[in-house]
Amino acid sequence: MFDENKAKRVIQFINQLKHTKGVWHGVPFDLLPWQEQIISDIFGTVKKDGYRKYNTAYVEIPKKNGKSEIAAAIALYLTCGDGEWGAEVYGCAADKQLDVAVEMVEQCPALKKRIKPVMSRKRLVYLPTASFYQVLSAEAYTKHGLNVHGVIFDELHAQPNRQLYDVMTKGSGDARKQPLFFLITTAGNDRNSICYEVHKKAEDILKGKKNDSTFYPVIYGIDEGDDWSDENSWYKANPSLGHTIDIDKVRASFISAKENPAEENLFRQLRLNQWVKQSVRWMPxxxxxxxxxxxxxxxxxxxxxxxxxxxxxxxxxxxxxxxxxxxxxxxxxxxxxxxxxxxxxxxxxxxxxxxxxxxxxxxxxxxxxxxxxxxxxxxxxxxxxxxxxxxxxxxxxxxxxxxxxxxxxxxxxxxxxxxxxxxxxxxxxxxxxxxxxxxxxxxxxxxxxxxxxxxxxxxxxxxxxxxxxxxxxxxxxxxxxxxxxxxxxxxxxxxxxxxxxxxxxxxxxx
Known part of the structure; x- marks a missing residue:
């Protein structure tokens, strides 16, 4: 079922926030269509009991499409707006995610007067419900016993192994009615990684090869048969192109990539969201x-x-x-x-x-x-x-x-x-x-x-x-x-x- 009011509630919360970086600093966070679709689907799709249907969302998208901003916004909503008393929301191995969230709070008077930063613990405490958002390091063995309401993995492909992912997602949210594990990343280059494992599951669900009603997959990128030099392919892979991404910068990266096989791999991975080999023949x-x-x-x-x-x-x-x-x-x-x-x-x-x-x-x-x-x-x-x-x-x-x-x-x-x-x-x-x-x-x-x-x-x-x-x-x-x-x-x-x-x-x- 779809509950439009639940979806609108999250969208309205995020739209009160402001961007934090560069020329976008201080600009209201008006969700782009692709972002609004993802937010609506995740938070508006519910079960018969009214709780969220999806407890895992996997969003794979090229760099510079606003991953860290949307991840921080979702973390703040889960902490402050989800109606969960004592919510524990964790950002995994991503200090920059906390920096973005802190800056968003600083620019939002309603949140600033209700949130107490505890920077020694890399934590933001939401006083009205005794909830908090905290960034964790990669030492997975210290994370057992957490009562998770939300987990944000920003750049899952950068995880050195699967330990932290397993600890944070396997059973850690059992005491919550609607925990959310939000995974957002660019394509990686290690096909033996936890990120590639989750990527393949998402891909199989999108193709109808697998079924998991609790898993929400989104993959933006070019397909194997697409021409990587065609600008139409760039727009296909980058839903924020022309908004937060300057087409001239992508063109400059492409020109450099044409002359250098190593940079071609990076362009395909980071700009077009293709999984590439870790190692590539380098000097023509x-x-x-x-x-x-x-x-x-x-x-x-x-x-x-x-x-x-x-x-x-x-x-x-x-x-x-x-x-x-x-x-x-x-x-x-x-x-x-x-x-x-x-x-x-x-x-x-x-x-x-x-x-x-x-x-x-x-x-x-x-x-x-x-x-x-x-x-x-x-x-x-x-x-x-x-x-x-x-x-x-x-x-x-x-x-x-x-x-x-x-x-x-x-x-x-x-x-x-x-x-x-x-x-x-x-x-x-x-x-x-x-x-x-x-x-x-x-x-x-x-x-x-x-x-x-x-x-x-x-x-x-x-x-x-x-x-x-x-x-x-x-x-x-x-x-x-x-x-x-x-x-x-x-x-x-x-x-x-x-x-x-x-x-x-x-x-x-x-």
């Missing part, structure tokens, strides 16, 4: 090959440069890459890579991996070290000799694999810098390398080993849209590419006055 070979500008190693003698060292394992390829920063706006970043492989297992690897290490060794692009494991002492002496030719300012190394060699290089007088392999460290220079390659501001001399490794790179994307090389999913070796990215980071961080472009701009967060 033709793009990399266009930077095959001549590199004369002898002309670089005495120049300042920065190095990246990737040891991998003792039986595998070791890579050491020098990056020479441009001295003028007309110059390019120059790449000088070196590779080593154990001599005794090289021919076995050629037969097994079908990679022409022996040809590259004859051509001088790979060096061998005596024995069946990498001779680190030989490499250290080689780097020491390079230090006599080039002014190596810093050597960046993977802190987990090269500790002893780093110490030895430091004893030789080099400045060595530990370099984390997570998104925090790898994302900015990885993104910058693609930009420089597209701008033809890199000169790599056509080194075939490095070109092979660049073609092997798959990148992993985190929930915020940051990328980094993914060694696990890259089908072949990428050690030289990783070493180059580390070297590029140190070169960029030390350009000019010594400040970093990342220090001011920071890591990309969407």
């Amino acid at each position: 070979a033709d793009v990399w090959n266009k930077c095959n500008f001549e590199v004369n190693a002898e002309s670089l003698i005495g120049r300042e440069c920065y190095a990246g060292l990737d040891l991998s394992s003792s039986i595998d390829i070791t890579a050491f890459v020098l990056i020479f920063p441009p001295r003028t706006e007309e110059e390019r970043y120059i790449v000088l890579p070196y590779f080593w492989i154990p001599e005794e297992n090289m021919h076995l690897r050629v037969r097994r991996d079908h990679v022409p290490y022996n040809v590259w060794e004859k051509q001088g692009f790979i060096k061998t070290t005596e024995g069946n494991v990498i001779h680190y002492g030989f490499i250290e002496k080689f780097i020491e000799d390079l230090g006599d030719k080039y002014n190596i300012k810093e050597i960046a190394f993977d802190r987990w694999n090269a500790t002893q060699m780093a110490q030895n290089l430091e004893d030789l007088g080099f400045t060595v810098v530990p370099f984390g392999q997570g998104f925090k460290f790898m994302a900015p220079p990885t993104k910058r390398l693609m930009e420089l390659t597209l701008e033809k501001k890199i000169a790599h001399g056509g080194n075939p080993v490095l070109a092979w490794m660049m073609d092997n790179i798959h990148v992993r994307t985190d929930p915020a849209g940051n990328i980094k090389p993914d060694k696990e999913r890259s089908t072949e070796k990428i050690d030289g590419a990783v070493a180059m990215i580390m070297a590029l980071d140190r070169a960029i961080r030390n350009e000019g006055s010594g400040g970093s472009v990342y220090d001011g701009r920071g890591i990309l967060v969407l």
Whole structure:
């Protein structure tokens, strides 16, 4: 059954609130048609006893369509307007959701005089009914025993595992007549996640493959056969496009995505709400090959440069890459890579991996070290000799694999810098390398080993849209590419006055 009065009550409550961000700050929250439809369906559809029919709502929609605002508005209604005494409403792992709710309260005099913020507990207390809205962290083991009236999961796809979801939704609302679990998210990239599990259930219900009368599914996005470059598809996926989303910004994102497979994945995921792979082949070979500008190693003698060292394992390829920063706006970043492989297992690897290490060794692009494991002492002496030719300012190394060699290089007088392999460290220079390659501001001399490794790179994307090389999913070796990215980071961080472009701009967060 549909109770129009119940639906109107929620709509009227939300329309009294105001937006909190950017140019929309202070503007009344007049629900858009798609938002009003969802609110009406969830709160107006009731059972014979008058209580809500739906206790779980799953809304999947691209970014910038106002997810956090609608989630905060629903949280405030469940806390203050749902007629539930002692209502416990929880926002899961989403501090920004509380910030939005607090700002909404600040802009609404009727709520402000009835709500007491307890910020030490990340809680808003509604005094007339002793109800509260509180944001929880991801430590699921502390959440047992809650008497839940409402749960808001904003960006369910960002949940690291299913623990918090299970604790908050399995039995926690049994003592309430009409608990609501409101799940709102953008599509993710992990098909082994709780979010994808719920997504598939929602999809199956929408297609008529499954039936659950308590579950309300909404998915905005493009279908598999849709043309992702067609603006009509963008409007199909984004019901707020033209309202809270500027079409020119979407066009700009699309232009960038056309040139970069990693950004295409992000565009499809975040702008068009498609579930994409966590890892995607990153650097198109033709793009990399266009930077095959001549590199004369002898002309670089005495120049300042920065190095990246990737040891991998003792039986595998070791890579050491020098990056020479441009001295003028007309110059390019120059790449000088070196590779080593154990001599005794090289021919076995050629037969097994079908990679022409022996040809590259004859051509001088790979060096061998005596024995069946990498001779680190030989490499250290080689780097020491390079230090006599080039002014190596810093050597960046993977802190987990090269500790002893780093110490030895430091004893030789080099400045060595530990370099984390997570998104925090790898994302900015990885993104910058693609930009420089597209701008033809890199000169790599056509080194075939490095070109092979660049073609092997798959990148992993985190929930915020940051990328980094993914060694696990890259089908072949990428050690030289990783070493180059580390070297590029140190070169960029030390350009000019010594400040970093990342220090001011920071890591990309969407």
